[in-house]
Amino acid sequence: MCAITASAPQAPTAAGTDLAVELEGITKRFPGVVANKDITFAARRGTVHAIVGENGAGKSTLMKILYGVQRPDEGTIKVDGRAVNLHSPSDAIAAGIGMVFQHFMLADNLTVLENVVLGAEKLHGIGDEARAEIRRISDDYGLEIDPDELVENLGVGHRQRVEILKVLYRGAKTLILDEPTAVLVPQEVDELFDNLRELKKEGLTVLFISHKLDEVLSVADSITVIRRGTTIDTVDPSTVNARQLAELMVGSELPSPSTEESTVTDRVVLRVEDLTLQGLSGRPVLDGISFTIHAGEVLGIAGVEGNGQAELVEVIMGMREPSSGLVFLGDTDISAWDTREIREAGVGYIPEDRQRHALLLEAPLWENRMLGHQTEEPNVRGQLINAAGAKADTERIVKEYDVRTPSITVTAGSLSGGNQQKLIVGREMSHDPKVLVAAHPTRGVDVGAQASIWDLMREARRKGLGVLLISADLEELIGLSDTIRVILRGRLSGEFDPDQVTSEDLGAAMTGAGERSGAPGTMGAPDDAATRHTGSGDEGATR
Amino acid sequence: MTALSPRRILLTLAGPVLALLVAFVVTSLVLVAVGDPVGDVWSSLLSKPLPRQMVNIVNAASVFYLSAIAVAIGFRMNLFNIGVDGQYRVAVFAAAVFAGQAWLPGILNVIVAILIAILCGGLWAGIAAWLKVKRGVSEVISTIMLNAIATGLVSWLLGKVRDTSGSGSNVTNTKEIPDSSKLEGLALVPGAANKVYTLILLAAVVGFLYWFVLGKTRFGYDLRATGMSETAAVASGVKVPRMVVSAMLLSGGVAGLVGMPLLFGQDFSYGTTFQAGLGFSGIAIALLGRNNPVGIAFAALLWAYLEQQSNGLQIKADVSPELVNIIQGVILFAVVIAYELIRRADIRLEQARVARELAAQRGSAPVEEGAQA
Numbered sequence: 001m002c003a004i005t006a007s008a009p010q011a012p013t014a015a016g017t018d019l020a021v022e023l024e025g026i027t028k029r030f031p032g033v034v035a036n037k038d039i040t041f042a043a044r045r046g047t048v049h050a051i052v053g054e055n056g057a058g059k060s061t062l063m064k065i066l067y068g069v070q071r072p073d074e075g076t077i078k079v080d081g082r083a084v085n086l087h088s089p090s091d092a093i094a095a096g097i098g099m100v101f102q103h104f105m106l107a108d109n110l111t112v113l114e115n116v117v118l119g120a121e122k123l124h125g126i127g128d129e130a131r132a133e134i135r136r137i138s139d140d141y142g143l144e145i146d147p148d149e150l151v152e153n154l155g156v157g158h159r160q161r162v163e164i165l166k167v168l169y170r171g172a173k174t175l176i177l178d179e180p181t182a183v184l185v186p187q188e189v190d191e192l193f194d195n196l197r198e199l200k201k202e203g204l205t206v207l208f209i210s211h212k213l214d215e216v217l218s219v220a221d222s223i224t225v226i227r228r229g230t231t232i233d234t235v236d237p238s239t240v241n242a243r244q245l246a247e248l249m250v251g252s253e254l255p256s257p258s259t260e261e262s263t264v265t266d267r268v269v270l271r272v273e274d275l276t277l278q279g280l281s282g283r284p285v286l287d288g289i290s291f292t293i294h295a296g297e298v299l300g301i302a303g304v305e306g307n308g309q310a311e312l313v314e315v316i317m318g319m320r321e322p323s324s325g326l327v328f329l330g331d332t333d334i335s336a337w338d339t340r341e342i343r344e345a346g347v348g349y350i351p352e353d354r355q356r357h358a359l360l361l362e363a364p365l366w367e368n369r370m371l372g373h374q375t376e377e378p379n380v381r382g383q384l385i386n387a388a389g390a391k392a393d394t395e396r397i398v399k400e401y402d403v404r405t406p407s408i409t410v411t412a413g414s415l416s417g418g419n420q421q422k423l424i425v426g427r428e429m430s431h432d433p434k435v436l437v438a439a440h441p442t443r444g445v446d447v448g449a450q451a452s453i454w455d456l457m458r459e460a461r462r463k464g465l466g467v468l469l470i471s472a473d474l475e476e477l478i479g480l481s482d483t484i485r486v487i488l489r490g491r492l493s494g495e496f497d498p499d500q501v502t503s504e505d506l507g508a509a510m511t512g513a514g515e516r517s518g519a520p521g522t523m524g525a526p527d528d529a530a531t532r533h534t535g536s537g538d539e540g541a542t543r
Numbered sequence: 544m545t546a547l548s549p550r551r552i553l554l555t556l557a558g559p560v561l562a563l564l565v566a567f568v569v570t571s572l573v574l575v576a577v578g579d580p581v582g583d584v585w586s587s588l589l590s591k592p593l594p595r596q597m598v599n600i601v602n603a604a605s606v607f608y609l610s611a612i613a614v615a616i617g618f619r620m621n622l623f624n625i626g627v628d629g630q631y632r633v634a635v636f637a638a639a640v641f642a643g644q645a646w647l648p649g650i651l652n653v654i655v656a657i658l659i660a661i662l663c664g665g666l667w668a669g670i671a672a673w674l675k676v677k678r679g680v681s682e683v684i685s686t687i688m689l690n691a692i693a694t695g696l697v698s699w700l701l702g703k704v705r706d707t708s709g710s711g712s713n714v715t716n717t718k719e720i721p722d723s724s725k726l727e728g729l730a731l732v733p734g735a736a737n738k739v740y741t742l743i744l745l746a747a748v749v750g751f752l753y754w755f756v757l758g759k760t761r762f763g764y765d766l767r768a769t770g771m772s773e774t775a776a777v778a779s780g781v782k783v784p785r786m787v788v789s790a791m792l793l794s795g796g797v798a799g800l801v802g803m804p805l806l807f808g809q810d811f812s813y814g815t816t817f818q819a820g821l822g823f824s825g826i827a828i829a830l831l832g833r834n835n836p837v838g839i840a841f842a843a844l845l846w847a848y849l850e851q852q853s854n855g856l857q858i859k860a861d862v863s864p865e866l867v868n869i870i871q872g873v874i875l876f877a878v879v880i881a882y883e884l885i886r887r888a889d890i891r892l893e894q895a896r897v898a899r900e901l902a903a904q905r906g907s908a909p910v911e912e913g914a915q916a
Contacts, residue, residue: 319777319778341780342780356774357777358778360771360775363767373779374761374764374768384760384761385759385760385764404901406896406897406901410896413890413893413894414890414893414897
């Protein structure tokens with residue numbers, strides 16, 4: 001099953017084996033769900049070993065097991081040929097396994113040195129010895145990190161290298177990188193891959209978790225595919241192409257977002273004029289944002305997370321007061337309206353973090369169906385809740401939008417991410433919206449749900465809705481949008497035509513590489529919010 | 544407000560029953576450790592109350608019930624109104640002063656005094672609400688502080704308005720309410736010489752309103768949504784500061800009612816002997832009753848039963864009645880832990896059930912893709 005075919009660079013084989021990590025028969029069950037089943041693969045020392053799979057395929061659970069956060073119910077883990085029993089992350093570190101999280105765990109107001117030694121003060125102290133060690137690691141692996149720089153001054157790519165350094169500092173020989181490119185723009189991704197090549201040259205092993213196939217193919221020496229919690233195959237990247245890999249991953253035809261003929265009309269449904277929001281640091285979070293969305297138009301906003309997307313949505317939805325600027329719904333100035341008035345007026349809202357902003361996880365589905373529309377038919381009659389009406393309509397949504405649930409009285413938290421999202425989309429579409437504000441609508445949902453959510457967005461567009469689509473998935477943006485604009489440091493770029501633009505063009509606009517001279521990628525997303533934990537991602541039904 | 548299933552009923556009952564068992568065991572161990580007669584204590588505590596005692600239990604429970612509902616209103620939206628104690632004392636003092644003037648005849652006097660109590664309790668809680676909304680002060684801190692201030696304020700004012708018409712100058716009461724405003728009580732328990740407070744009706748009405756407003760109205764939905772997830776509530780259009788103020792005012796208003804059955808059914812004036820600490824019992828009872836209007840009724844009866852039965856302990860078993868405080872404390876500890884464990888188990892079981900049923904719906908497909916990885 002495990003055809004290890006990596007082009008192996010010579011690595012020290014101290015323990016008599018060149019396998020850094022071996023997993024055999026790893027199985028992890030959660031109540032009613034098998035998250036991992038019989039996971040088996042081995043990573044050779046001095047290689048980049050990629051683990052690919054859909055969101056929800058079981059990658060995160062596997063990584064948690066490898067990092068000692070969760071214990072497998074069955075199976076063995078071997079490090080350097082020795083079976084290990086990982087009870088906690090400190091066991092994992094002791095075994096030489098380090099984890100670089102997708103969401104950085106750095107204190108902005110501390111220096112690199114302080115961040116690195118935090119929790120590892122016993123290794124090299126907190127002073128010059130530690131500083132020298134950081135310099136040494138940085139030089140050895142080409143990380144280019146100054147130990148005395150404040151983390152808040154660092155860009156995203158740089159912060160990630162600090163995270164990697166943190167792990168190396170603690171003596172890790174095997175690094176797990178969980179979706180490391182999710183927060184990076186294409187240019188930064190290339191830099192990261194250079195770093196990874198440096199690491200493996202020095203004999204370290206990198207486990208690289210991703211679902212971005214092009215990246216995996218370009219950097220990995222060996223690729224293990226996971227589907228529905230189990231290892232499907234381990235392949236050599238030189239023998240497969242992205243298409244084949246994707247089919248291994250999904251096990252079926254790939255859905256792809258693609259718009260049909262344009263449905264854009266000349267009727268303006270949402271207009272934003274010169275929106276500005278001052279940040280706490282004095283730098284504007286939103287800076288003179290203006291755009292217009294017509295009926296039947298999808299306006300896609302691309303950007304590295306933390307460049308003002310979240311704030312833009314909050315201002316439009318009335319959850320935050322802008323410093324200046326106006327928002328019009330049709331011809332009506334809604335700038336001063338509160339959230340409820342805006343929603344009642346026909347602005348549907350799919351928040352970026354559905355568990356925090358769109359659901360009451362401990363309430364039944366039918367009460368969740370009311371959320372955001374608790375003043376509207378069929379949920380209420382006057383001041384009273386119309387439970388019968390809400391329940392009947394929830395049944396309808398469950399049926400029409402294919403929400404997989406045994407009943408409408410189960411709690412929202414017990415559904416999977418994709419089904420939660422379908423319920424949310426169904427709810428928002430059920431109140432004849434004129435505008436739909438959708439932030440990362442397919443984040444963390446499975447392929448099937450992703451395809452149906454894309455279909456729903458297309459249908460909304462056909463019905464004459466104006467859609468503001470904010471996404472980090474460039475493919476999704478290119479496939480669904482009629483117009484794409486890029487947001488960088490709170491400012492909107494010009495318009496891109498999705499039929500012609502490439503990911504590289506967008507990537508350049510996202511870092512500002514086009515507008516400034518100097519090394520591209522080093523200045524992406526300097527905003528504090530860039531490293532904020534958004535709590536979304538792979539987590540599905542758990543809370 | 545999920546539909547009742549056998550599993551849910553079982554889980555709901557498991558908590559209190561477990562807590563009572565734990566309390567029984569722990570208390571027995573304490574008794575054994577200090578060499579007190581375990582058997583005598585339990586036979587005294589668990590003996591059947593006399594009709595007179597039953598009336599006392601029901602009366603005490605009605606007061607506890609109001610206090611617990613006041614606390615529960617806050618709990619439902621994650622507001623911890625620790626200040627019910629101060630709120631009810633400010634309120635009952637104001638009501639007693641007003642009613643004592645006998646400006647209005649009979650029942651009208653009672654009604655207006657009750658409205659004044661609601662108003663004063665609400666305003667006193669409103670201070671904490673204002674501080675929270677405008678200044679970000681945690682309501683836990685401010686209500687505790689306001690309790691202390693209420694104690695000082697009321698005893699200071701009591702000195703100003705105390706009744707000097709009666710015997711000597713040692714009286715520390717407000718002026719007694721006129722006879723026409725004294726409520727005689729309801730003879731609900733046969734064979735008892737004493738009567739149940741008329742204002743137990745107030746507790747019933749408040750309990751019904753609590754159930755109705757929270758469960759059946761838009762306002763209640765917003766309040767519960769805020770309690771379950773403030774971020775989701777904001778995104779759904781709930782104005783959280785406004786909800787904080789409303790919930791605090793309501794909680795304080797109900798807290799204002801706590802002293803009313805006592806004032807009009809037993810004490811007829813406010814003085815230094817007026818029952819204290821009811822607000823804190825309310826916190827315990829709301830927790831035990833899980834913020835449920837029926838659950839709180841049972842919890843209030845249990846609390847009242849224990850307090851009533853403790854009176855005989857000294858005589859029958861030569862054990863200090865304060866033992867009951869230990870029992871109550873252990874029940875509370877156990878119940879809080881048990882509820883949290885049960886809540887988690889409930890979430891897990893529900894997820895498992897959903898995954899299982901979905902798998903069953905799909906037919907042969909194994910259970911491996913219910914939730915996430």
